[in-house]
Amino acid sequence: MEKNSEYVVIADALLAENGFVTDRAVRIKDGFIADITARAQASDKVYVLDFSGHSIAPCFCDYHLHFFQRSTEKIGEITDHLTKSGISKVYEGGDAHGCGMEVKKAVADRLAVQTSGYALYRKGSYGGYIGREVSTLREAEYMIEALYQSGPDYIKVVNSGVFEPVAGTISSGRFTFHELKHIVACAGAKGLDVACHANGDESVRDAVKAGVSFIVHGLGVSSASLALMAERGTAFIPTVNAFASLAAKESEKMARENIREAVAQHLAAVKNACDRGVRVLPGSDAGAAVIPYGTSFVRELNLFEEAGMSIEKILLSAAAGTLEPEAKADFLILEGLTVKHVVRGGVFL
Incomplete structure (x- = not known):
């Protein structure tokens, strides 16, 4: 994905400040986290990346x-x-x-x-x-x-x-x-x-x-x-x-x-x-x-x-930090402890 774009990432869990929260959706816009919602509430009007079986975590x-x-x-x-x-x-x-x-x-x-x-x-x-x-x-x-x-x-x-x-x-x-x-x-x-x-x-x-x-x-x-x-x-x-x-x-x-x-x-x-x-x-x-x-x-x-x-x-x-709305979209897609994708500024490296 390009930095100046909007998309949603969904996964089985997201690592929050105190642990995993299940079925989360993260909306990325212009390199930043726009919002984090329940998976069922994810917008269907933007491109969706489905990482079922994976988790989203901070770098x-x-x-x-x-x-x-x-x-x-x-x-x-x-x-x-x-x-x-x-x-x-x-x-x-x-x-x-x-x-x-x-x-x-x-x-x-x-x-x-x-x-x-x-x-x-x-x-x-x-x-x-x-x-x-x-x-x-x-x-x-x-x-x-x-x-x-x-x-x-x-x-x-x-x-x-x-x-x-x-x-x-x-x-x-x-x-x-x-x-x-x-x-x-x-x-x-x-x-x-x-x-x-x-x-x-x-x-x-x-x-x-x-x-x-x-x-x-x-x-x-x-x-x-x-x-x-x-x-x-x-x-x-x-x-x-x-x-x-x-x-x-x-x-x-x-x-x-x-x-x-x-x-x-x-x-x-x-x-x-x-x-x-x-x-x-x-x-x-x-x-x-x-x-x-x-x-x-x-x-x-x-x-x-x-x-x-x-x-x-x-x-x-x-975790180097926490994933919060308005923060730079730096995060990982993980399978267990294995890094499957690295995202920096909303861009998949």
């Missing part, structure tokens, strides 16, 4: 990925991959050069980017690829101020190492609770939420107690920490597929077995979090060679289903 948000310096050279191609997978909004978790700031401007007409610029990590710890090191609280304060002046959408902090498949453990390196709490307070004074890279239960628990808004990864999180997250309203971005993707780089049998066990435990944590009322959000962690843009996000949604989340809950967690 997706990938809550965690990275744009590295090499990404800027292929940003058009990357944006194409994201768009084809139904993604219209992303949260960019930083790189050492702050490339997310540049990408945000470059793709503003196609992709909504929320970026941290670069992450803060403690000197001598993990974080060199995605951020810049700090060794004192004064340095952290200075870096947050410098970031604030450049216009980030949130602050990213690294409070643990990464999963090491051969050993089956998480590498060392983190802030103290006092340091982390101070960083969160400094960000909060600037009106900025904090997303925290944290693996290992102690690192997760400290981050939640310090007041971060999002836990990214969270491998090894305990039921007690998930209960605390539910109490505090801390969101969980588990990036399950990122851990599963590690197997592509490992040839040792023990490493692959450790990855399998870690993923199984993480899937159980996703279900546990969902059951406790924690807001579980899909993030691909795309940017690395083994974690491609777009398709890795789709795989994350499938893993959420494997964990035991319902399709309705998965789509609610993945």
Whole structure:
């Protein structure tokens, strides 16, 4: 369909703010949603696209990925991959050069980017690829101020190492609770939420107690920490597929077995979090060679289903917004979790 046209899309269900509403019709006019009605009330005076057996849903948000310096050279191609997978909004978790700031401007007409610029990590710890090191609280304060002046959408902090498949453990390196709490307070004074890279239960628990808004990864999180997250309203971005993707780089049998066990435990944590009322959000962690843009996000949604989340809950967690009259006609036609059609500005891509 052309942008400057009028038509109606009907489907078995539409994903509204609180879940599926059955037998809906969406009228599109000149690239915007004109109205949403019951299917039986759909006008027969305009062209009707019947997607019986399918659902209509908002476009997706990938809550965690990275744009590295090499990404800027292929940003058009990357944006194409994201768009084809139904993604219209992303949260960019930083790189050492702050490339997310540049990408945000470059793709503003196609992709909504929320970026941290670069992450803060403690000197001598993990974080060199995605951020810049700090060794004192004064340095952290200075870096947050410098970031604030450049216009980030949130602050990213690294409070643990990464999963090491051969050993089956998480590498060392983190802030103290006092340091982390101070960083969160400094960000909060600037009106900025904090997303925290944290693996290992102690690192997760400290981050939640310090007041971060999002836990990214969270491998090894305990039921007690998930209960605390539910109490505090801390969101969980588990990036399950990122851990599963590690197997592509490992040839040792023990490493692959450790990855399998870690993923199984993480899937159980996703279900546990969902059951406790924690807001579980899909993030691909795309940017690395083994974690491609777009398709890795789709795989994350499938893993959420494997964990035991319902399709309705998965789509609610993945939605970049809601479908409302007068809003731009950006939406998806889905069969289960599978994207069958992407519509942007009323145009079927």
